[in-house]
Amino acid sequence: MSTPFIGKREYFPGIGRIPYEGLGSDNPLAFKHYDANKKIGDKTMAEHLRFAVCYWHSFCNAGHDPFGPGTRHYPWDAPLAANDSPLARAEAKIDAAFEFFTKLGVPYYCFHDIDMAPDADDVATYEKNLKHMVALAKDRQKASGVKLLWGTANLFSHPRYMNGAATNPDFAVVARAAAQVKNALDATVELGGENYVFWGGREGYASLHNTNMKRELDHMARFLTMARDYGRSIGFNGVYLIEPKPMEPMKHQYDFDSATVAGFLLKHGLDRDFKLNIEANHATLSGHTFEHDLQVASDHGLLGSIDANRGNAQNGWDTDQFPTDLYDTVGAMLVVLRQGGLAPGGLNFDAKVRRESTDAEDLFLAHIGGMDAFARGLEVAHALLTRSPWETWRQQRYASFDSGAGKDFENGKLKFADLHALASSSGEPAKISGRQERYENLLNQYLLR
Incomplete structure (x- = not known):
């Protein structure tokens, strides 16, 4: 598509093929981010x-x-x-x-x-x-x-x-x-x-x-x-x-x-x-x-x-x-x-x-x-x-299901009574932060580069 299609009449005269010119361009009829071949x-x-x-x-x-x-x-x-x-x-x-x-x-x-x-x-x-x-x-x-x-x-x-x-x-x-x-x-x-x-x-x-x-x-x-x-x-x-x-x-x-x-x-x-x-x-x-x-x-x-x-x-x-x-x-x-x-x-x-x-x-x-x-x-x-560590962080949040009883739960190897026994012997679970703000800050870090 190197040459624009023009029929019997040109309906958008004065406008040619829209180029990619990058962030340094002030041309409103040019792409700043979309480089089709990048x-x-x-x-x-x-x-x-x-x-x-x-x-x-x-x-x-x-x-x-x-x-x-x-x-x-x-x-x-x-x-x-x-x-x-x-x-x-x-x-x-x-x-x-x-x-x-x-x-x-x-x-x-x-x-x-x-x-x-x-x-x-x-x-x-x-x-x-x-x-x-x-x-x-x-x-x-x-x-x-x-x-x-x-x-x-x-x-x-x-x-x-x-x-x-x-x-x-x-x-x-x-x-x-x-x-x-x-x-x-x-x-x-x-x-x-x-x-x-x-x-x-x-x-x-x-x-x-x-x-x-x-x-x-x-x-x-x-x-x-x-x-x-x-x-x-x-x-x-x-x-x-x-x-x-x-x-x-x-x-x-x-x-x-x-x-x-x-x-x-x-x-x-x-x-x-x-x-x-x-x-x-x-x-x-x-x-x-x-x-x-x-x-x-x-x-x-x-x-x-x-x-x-x-x-x-x-x-x-x-x-x-x-x-x-x-x-x-x-x-x-x-x-x-x-x-x-x-x-x-x-x-x-x-x-x-x-x-x-x-x-x-x-x-x-x-x-x-x-x-x-x-x-x-x-x-x-x-x-x-x-x-970035984005996906690693997400995986680590679910690490308790990657081995041991958590993995057995995911694989359908435990019964409800097993969960009761585990909870009774383990005590109150520790609080683990979701760290939502960390993800939001990382997104901004990459977005604003």
């Missing part, structure tokens, strides 16, 4: 981080919110005098998207079906639109070298999904959702997508008075099983991902957090094919930290990919801001590195520039900041794991 351990930064740009927030979101319309006017959405149509505008949008991907220098992108192609109530028209746009995307992938990290279907925006998609009490809606997932899976395979995501945007309930929760959850499991089987039948060999979220738009969503989804997958025998796509802002909305939900997923062997964003502690909703908190990115990369990486998943920026950010340059600045934040998080996390 080796961290046995992989380059690009191989560790596997960045992807999200089609929806970056090219479909004009800054609208519940209190007002959009503030940004995209040139790819402007009326096209001679041949103005939703499809023509979608063609312009895909050129703008691939120009942005290549100028930013990301290896991947991801999309919902109706981000890329115009929606239609008629299934045949919807399918025709999507197939047309997938053919264009395939050409642009070949020309640019950018790949598809994952595809998905939007099963939450259309009014038909007001009561859910796979969990809808109306079977006709469930069938319509399946038609979209089938097409989105077909598109993902055609474009060489490495993963496929399910986000249950309205899979949940607003009131238990009118909800049969067990039946809806069984339907969701059946739907996911059928989707898995269809994908495998057409040659999709990648990972299926579920993205947890606790609420919003529903009062309670069935994919509440990592622990909830892990239990659901294990119960229904889906854990061999499905993993989790963890979003930072969703984790914090569920009352956890980003690192916590990542760790729970990883401990179950189910951490597959990451939506890289953040929320705002003063807002009680999903603000989808670009990640800039270095403590969050270090914590995230500690989990990722301990499990050996994310591939075939990656870090996709499910984030949007602020409503008040209306310049084309702002989209570049937001992604540059997020990429630099995770690059620095990667550097610090790797240093903590390989050059």
Whole structure:
């Protein structure tokens, strides 16, 4: 990707390929930490981080919110005098998207079906639109070298999904959702997508008075099983991902957090094919930290990919801001590195520039900041794991389980009566400090170097 992709028109004139210039640079359109080819351990930064740009927030979101319309006017959405149509505008949008991907220098992108192609109530028209746009995307992938990290279907925006998609009490809606997932899976395979995501945007309930929760959850499991089987039948060999979220738009969503989804997958025998796509802002909305939900997923062997964003502690909703908190990115990369990486998943920026950010340059600045934040998080996390006493301290804290009776306990060789006898003969246990402050100071020491 040495030369940025430019279609029939350049949508970001005056902005070239974003370079790495290091900490000494004051150029806002340059990376200070993200050097794609820099080796961290046995992989380059690009191989560790596997960045992807999200089609929806970056090219479909004009800054609208519940209190007002959009503030940004995209040139790819402007009326096209001679041949103005939703499809023509979608063609312009895909050129703008691939120009942005290549100028930013990301290896991947991801999309919902109706981000890329115009929606239609008629299934045949919807399918025709999507197939047309997938053919264009395939050409642009070949020309640019950018790949598809994952595809998905939007099963939450259309009014038909007001009561859910796979969990809808109306079977006709469930069938319509399946038609979209089938097409989105077909598109993902055609474009060489490495993963496929399910986000249950309205899979949940607003009131238990009118909800049969067990039946809806069984339907969701059946739907996911059928989707898995269809994908495998057409040659999709990648990972299926579920993205947890606790609420919003529903009062309670069935994919509440990592622990909830892990239990659901294990119960229904889906854990061999499905993993989790963890979003930072969703984790914090569920009352956890980003690192916590990542760790729970990883401990179950189910951490597959990451939506890289953040929320705002003063807002009680999903603000989808670009990640800039270095403590969050270090914590995230500690989990990722301990499990050996994310591939075939990656870090996709499910984030949007602020409503008040209306310049084309702002989209570049937001992604540059997020990429630099995770690059620095990667550097610090790797240093903590390989050059500091961090992991040794953690291991020493559990040393009593490495030999003797503690090891026998872990190996299931003791009975409860044995524990009683040991406690009776040992007296009061000594206090052993957790030394949390020591870890925090060490993190700062490496972060501020």
